[in-house]
Amino acid sequence: MFSKVLIANRGEIALRVARTCREMGLSTVAAYSTEDTGTPAVAFADETVRIGPAAANRSYRNAAALLEAALRTGASAIHPGYGFLSEDADFAEACEENGITFIGPPAPVLATLSDKIAARTAMAEAGLPLLPGSIEPVADAHAAHALADSIGYPVIIKATAGGGGKGMRIVTDRAGLVPAYRAARSSALALFGSGQVYIERYLAEARHVEVQVLCDAHRTALHLGERDCTVQRRHQKLIEETPAPRLPRATAEAMCTAAVRGALAVGYRGAGTFEFLVDRDDRFYFMEVNPRIQVEHPVTEMVTGIDLVREQINIAAGRALPFAQADVAPHGVAIECRVNAEDPARDFAPTPGVVETVQLPAGPFTRVDTYVGPGSRVSAAYDSLVAKVVVWGPDRPQALARMRRALGEVRLAGPGMRTTAGFLADVLAAPAFVAAEHTTALIGTDGPDDGID
Amino acid sequence: MSEEERGLFDAVVRGAGELLAAAGTPPTRLLARAGEVSVELEWPAASRELPGEARTTPASASAELCAPIVGVFYHAPSPGEPPFVAVGDLVRPGQQVGIVEAMKTMIPVEADQRGRIDGVLVADGTPVEYGEPLFTLEPATALEPLAS
Numbered sequence: 001m002f003s004k005v006l007i008a009n010r011g012e013i014a015l016r017v018a019r020t021c022r023e024m025g026l027s028t029v030a031a032y033s034t035e036d037t038g039t040p041a042v043a044f045a046d047e048t049v050r051i052g053p054a055a056a057n058r059s060y061r062n063a064a065a066l067l068e069a070a071l072r073t074g075a076s077a078i079h080p081g082y083g084f085l086s087e088d089a090d091f092a093e094a095c096e097e098n099g100i101t102f103i104g105p106p107a108p109v110l111a112t113l114s115d116k117i118a119a120r121t122a123m124a125e126a127g128l129p130l131l132p133g134s135i136e137p138v139a140d141a142h143a144a145h146a147l148a149d150s151i152g153y154p155v156i157i158k159a160t161a162g163g164g165g166k167g168m169r170i171v172t173d174r175a176g177l178v179p180a181y182r183a184a185r186s187s188a189l190a191l192f193g194s195g196q197v198y199i200e201r202y203l204a205e206a207r208h209v210e211v212q213v214l215c216d217a218h219r220t221a222l223h224l225g226e227r228d229c230t231v232q233r234r235h236q237k238l239i240e241e242t243p244a245p246r247l248p249r250a251t252a253e254a255m256c257t258a259a260v261r262g263a264l265a266v267g268y269r270g271a272g273t274f275e276f277l278v279d280r281d282d283r284f285y286f287m288e289v290n291p292r293i294q295v296e297h298p299v300t301e302m303v304t305g306i307d308l309v310r311e312q313i314n315i316a317a318g319r320a321l322p323f324a325q326a327d328v329a330p331h332g333v334a335i336e337c338r339v340n341a342e343d344p345a346r347d348f349a350p351t352p353g354v355v356e357t358v359q360l361p362a363g364p365f366t367r368v369d370t371y372v373g374p375g376s377r378v379s380a381a382y383d384s385l386v387a388k389v390v391v392w393g394p395d396r397p398q399a400l401a402r403m404r405r406a407l408g409e410v411r412l413a414g415p416g417m418r419t420t421a422g423f424l425a426d427v428l429a430a431p432a433f434v435a436a437e438h439t440t441a442l443i444g445t446d447g448p449d450d451g452i453d
Numbered sequence: 454m455s456e457e458e459r460g461l462f463d464a465v466v467r468g469a470g471e472l473l474a475a476a477g478t479p480p481t482r483l484l485a486r487a488g489e490v491s492v493e494l495e496w497p498a499a500s501r502e503l504p505g506e507a508r509t510t511p512a513s514a515s516a517e518l519c520a521p522i523v524g525v526f527y528h529a530p531s532p533g534e535p536p537f538v539a540v541g542d543l544v545r546p547g548q549q550v551g552i553v554e555a556m557k558t559m560i561p562v563e564a565d566q567r568g569r570i571d572g573v574l575v576a577d578g579t580p581v582e583y584g585e586p587l588f589t590l591e592p593a594t595a596l597e598p599l600a601s
Contacts, residue, residue, distance in 0.1 A: 050585070068556055
């Protein structure tokens with residue numbers, strides 16, 4: 001087992017990872033940028049190394065700086081969190097070359113899965129159902145037309161190096177294809193460093209259901225149930241819950257089994273999430289794999305009693321999973337709401353700044369993952385997530401009531417600060433959501449999200 | 454005077470003006486000449502104060518030169534060679550004062566302002582963080598009479 005882990009991330013996930021490390025008796029090193037001086041993860045960690053200025057490419061995405069920090073402090077493992085370098089095969093490889101364990105899948109597996117076309121191909125070979133779409137990057141506008149015609153409109157154009165719902169373009173008819181194709185290529189290049197795109201059938205009203213898997217280095221792969229992440233705005237998740245409501249259990253089982261099959265097929269190791277879309281007829285289609293811990297992992301933890309970060313670390317240390325599939329018995333319902341520092345009245349414009357008043361919920365079966373306290377600064381340099389409010393209840397109505405109560409307690413105020421807490425409460429009260437009849441169209445999507453809100 | 458002489462005279466006066474502006478204390482005597490060109494400034498021999506030092510206010514805080522990346526700090530271009538700078542050295546903007554090594558990449562540490570090194574804060578071969586102070590220097594804003 002590692003004696004020291006360097007956390008190559010920030011904000012709420014850095015603190016969350018550090019807490020489990022502390023519980024496991026592992027020493028922690030917080031690598032941080034100048035922008036995150038004095039933040040909770042930095043204050044909590046046993047050691048800290050300031051690795052760069054605010055800009056992510058010089059700090060949290062700066063592989064040399066992170067490796068240097070790990071080597072100088074004697075950290076034998078790096079936890080990459082989510083985002084930043086968590087899906088970067090080159091970084092994973094560089095860690096291994098320097099004798100540091102990357103807490104995540106092996107580099108070649110990361111390389112396959114972070115290329116969305118390679119991932120699609122691998123999953124198709126493993127027998128997972130896919131939406132009609134590319135098996136190669138789209139060569140040019142002419143090929144885009146041919147492909148879209150064979151798939152049938154509407155289609156969605158996505159970056160092969162992309163993910164996180166960013167930079168995608170939906171096209172409803174032939175006339176819109178070429179402009180969307182060109183725009184998608186530019187976005188992809190700007191966001192992900194590669195202009196390669198692929199095209200898929202678009203399901204306008206679907207449910208987004210994903211499966212959590214855990215795989216150890218001894219060929220044991222199992223699932224921890226599914227999560228419904230249908231409530232999204234511009235493809236960014238806002239509310240997640242488990243189990244997926246109104247999904248026939250047979251379908252959920254089939255998806256979970258498919259995810260495990262896909263994980264084994266690519267030699268997955270660690271914690272990972274298989275994302276699917278489910279259509280009106282409860283048919284499911286593979287979308288992509290997120291080869292890392294996810295933002296919404298707490299809802300799975302609440303219903304299973306399993307600490308996913310702990311399992312990630314144990315797996316990376318070569319330990320066999322201490323439970324079998326039959327031991328995984330999700331119980332009850334868990335819901336998470338992501339509270340962002342954004343102004344819903346101004347098209348969700350980010351409102352960075354100092355948070356002077358911080359009141360966050362607590363109480364029965366209530367968990368809050370955050371990094372802010374009174375006086376904290378929400379930086380303009382990073383994402384706008386401020387707090388994840390997570391509740392558990394024995395059934396969905398009670399979990400909903402508990403979440404309404406918890407959100408009602410949220411007070412986050414500061415000069416110019418707005419949050420989405422009120423907006424989330426409105427969504428929770430929406431009849432379609434309460435009846436679990438909502439789809440990805442619940443919150444109107446006004447256009448592409450290039451990550452620039 | 455002729456136009457040419459006028460031009461020359463103006464140039465000499467302009468030059469004298471520039472020297473005056475760069476000087477810390479006013480001279481006791483200024484001579485400007487046009488024919489065969491000349492500018493002379495004279496300061497009392499009794500004062501040992503040089504224009505450069507007079508310009509620097511005694512209360513000015515030391516500035517710091519900081520590490521541009523996280524890594525290991527080295528004083529000299531390579532082991533055994535003399536260090537880039539020592540206390541007392543005058544440095545110019547862009548002048549290399551050290552190296553920080555990160556993952557086998559050598560990043561030069563450069564002075565970002567003019568001044569005199571008055572402290573070396575980190576020992577050779579010490580790991581440093583991004584932005585960690587490596588040197589203190591006394592900023593100099595006036596023209597130094599002697600190039601270092």
